[in-house]
């Protein structure tokens with residue numbers, strides 16, 4: 001018994017192409033937002049904000065495409081998992097791009113004010129988050145569940161950096177009261193990278209599901225995760241909404 | 244789920260003279276479940292189905308090896324009453340095959356063969372069977388008319404009623420909807436959902452979607468062998484074998 005190509009096969013190739021295209025644009029948005037912040041380049045930040053529309057459109061296109069395949073092709077097994085996986089991944093990518101926009105908006109505000117001494121800390125964190133995103137996308141592209149699992153393991157590291165950096169900024173705020181508003185933006189930017197890492201982990205988890213049929217969501221290191229409501233970042237983010 | 248095993252095939256081999264049509268098939272069937280048998284034409288689905296009620300006995304030169312048990316009793320054992328096996332294991336075929344008799348007589352047929360005489364009791368059983376096969380409301384006013392006047396879908400439900408009249412425990416269905424239009428097919432599928440509450444159902448189908456819709460378990464056969472069996476949900480979301488995947492996704496070449 002040999003397998004052969006089907007019409008659905010071709011459609012699935014197209015779908016994969018679209019998702020990879022969206023992923024590439026999302027990666028670029030995060031890169032640009034990061035450079036915009038680090039280099040205090042408002043032009044780059046603006047590009048991220050303006051480019052988000054296209055990514056939103058792609059999400060809608062992919063969603064529609066997947067829905068059509070589900071309705072008309074009756075996909076099962078690997079085909080079914082792939083299509084459902086693409087629907088999930090495109091939602092996560094769209095959110096990652098939103099996080100990039102949020103970073104860009106805040107760095108536009110920050111660029112016009114004197115810089116705070118956290119660029120290196122944020123750079124270390126954003127590097128890790130970006131690597132996670134890239135690897136998650138690669139693992140999708142090559143259908144490699146081992147690479148995807150590696151991404152999930154990296155999430156711990158970013159969580160630690162998140163905690164450490166936020167603590168550092170809070171300590172700074174206590175003495176540098178004129179910089180409170182800017183510090184709140186910095187804390188938010190830190191949290192945005194932490195979210196990007198989480199969402200990249202989601203993408204990687206979906207890849208594991210698509211390739212091997214196992215759901216590994218919500219299985220990792222809950223124990224060393226601080227409950228959301230108790231983290232200082234959460235309380236300060238509420239203040240940040242006004243400042 | 245695995246309360247008790249209704250039917251158990253163990254290392255079943257089946258030969259048409261020299262041709263090995265089933266090879267080392269081991270497969271269990273559970274009460275109140277529908278199991279779908281899928282696989283390309285000629286892979287032995289119908290042969291396997293016919294082993295279960297010994298319909299293959301009618302073909303000269305056939306041979307069975309291994310064991311096939313109904314409620315733990317070997318269907319091919321020396322003291323088995325074949326007529327009783329066929330009463331306990333009813334069968335419905337691809338093409339509706341009503342007799343050129345009245346609707347009533349079609350359903351009562353098996354009862355008469357099994358010695359039923361009492362007209363009252365017969366009537367009650369005919370009604371019960373027609374209700375079970377969801378045909379009663381459509382035919383109750385014309386029981387004395389010819390079954391051949393019914394539509395294809397109605398004829399198939401009549402054949403199901405005929406099979407049910409002798410109160411079987413297992414119902415074998417060999418592509419029961421493949422000759423029917425979509426609406427009649429849907430009625431048969433709805434019926435299977437109802438019937439499996441009372442019977443063990445084994446259905447051969449060429450429609451993947453039908454297998455997915457009506458069955459609790461799905462078994463994939465290829466070239467006389469059982470390749471994979473599992474919960475239907477598992478088979479259609481994450482089959483373990485590439486051959487199963489290729490078959491159900493239509494990449495079978």
Ligand SMILES: Nc1ncnc2c1ncn2[C@@H]1O[C@H](COP(=O)(O)OP(=O)(O)O)[C@@H](O)[C@H]1O
Nearest residue numbers: 259262264283284285286287288289290291302
């Ligand atoms: N009466 C028969 N005599 C000889 N060979 C048969 C007979 N019936 C079926 N076969 C062969 O046995 C194999 C399995 O057939 P069958 O059980 O009808 O497959 P399926 O129902 O999966 O299409 C096929 O190769 C078929 O040609």
Ligand SMILES: [Mg+2]
Nearest residue numbers: 288289290447
């Ligand atoms: Mg057949």
